[in-house]
Amino acid sequence: MNTKVQDIRIESNQDVPEFVFLQNENARQIKSDEEAIQVANTLVERFKKNASYRDQNRLLPLEEIVEYSQSGLWGINIPKQYGGAQVKHRTLSQVIRTLASADPALTQISENHLSFLEQVRLDATEEQKKLIYQAVLNGQRLGNALSERGGRTVTDLTTRIIKNEKNYIVSGKKFYATGAILAHWVYVVGLDENGEELTALIPHYADGLSIINDWSGFGQRSTASGTVILDQIPVDAEYVIKTGAGGSSINLVGTISQLIHSSIDAGIAHAAIEDTIEFVQKYTRPWIDADQERAVDDQFTQAAIAELKIKLHAAEALLDRAGDFIDRALESLTEEKANAATLAVAEAKVLSAEIAILASNKLFELSGTRSALSELNLDRHWRNARIHTLHDPVRWKYKLIGEYYLTGKHLPRHPWS
Incomplete structure (x- = not known):
């Protein structure tokens, strides 16, 4: 280092x-x-x-x-x-x-x-x-400048990308701009004078581009998910993309985004489980009533580790399955195939988010008080899981999945669902 x-x-x-x-x-x-x-x-x-x-x-x-x-x-x-x-x-x-x-x-x-x-x-x-x-x-x-604070929902935009006789002018303020500060290009979503959505690609060195590392969340601390200020930045037309210009109203952009987010949750869970196993093997003392010489021989700990591993493997299997659904859908995209892929990702998301939070919480229960020492920083797994799973709440996944199976209503397809 x-x-x-x-x-x-x-x-x-x-x-x-x-x-x-x-x-x-x-x-x-x-x-x-x-x-x-x-x-x-x-x-x-x-x-x-x-x-x-x-x-x-x-x-x-x-x-x-x-x-x-x-x-x-x-x-x-x-x-x-x-x-x-x-x-x-x-x-x-x-x-x-x-x-x-x-x-x-x-x-x-x-x-x-x-x-x-x-x-x-x-x-x-x-x-x-x-x-x-x-x-x-x-x-x-490529780093994002998508979301804004203060709107009724996460999709409300005040950022403007307005065409003039020479180029486009981008102005606005963004937050949750994960990674933008480390990106060569920042892609900014905003509205034109007619309310149509555009995306402008802005180089990191552009005049008028200010990126502030003011993300203060207790988890995912190193994502730099802070503020982007866009002060009348000129952008040539070749760097402006019109949403929907490809001509299809059916796409899997949000579904693919969700697959990646769900995979992050599963990765957090994997790390938490492995750290739990290592800690129990090396440091944890058997409970006084267990009548065991080693913590690894505690039957309740063994059962709990089994539960965590099984649930993680189930989440990983659903993620693989969801990836296959996406590939099949993209071969010849239809509304039915797009919904099937989105449904598969939503189901994987539920298990991935839940095992991330469960595993990072169980770490302390199974490892014991010593694992809570701040210098070990094992709480980062729970903090990361808790923050990252806020991106798209599981309670809505249950609702949308159940609604589909009961009524046939297709799931929405955006990065937050």
């Missing part, structure tokens, strides 16, 4: 070291599902090594984010005709689960990027696709 770099505190985009944005046209070009999984496995230990330290000190993953995007994993869902691997969605889920078990903040940063690549496939012009996909394959990152 380069301690000097690791300890840099970032308050705004002006503080981000230059090396984070250096283009490297030698980024790895992943060509297969097997290669994607292999690369993810090689990164796990390095990303895990300092994840707790970053969390405790609210530090951003500067070196890690560069290594992550240079690994080629940020381009694995780019279509093959544009140089990407176009991996299966079960593979995408497995990659995210693997890396989230090391550092869920890193994978949440990449979620917005990976989801947007599907939007590009649907709505961007051919020239825009070539430009964006090649930038990503060169190791560049």
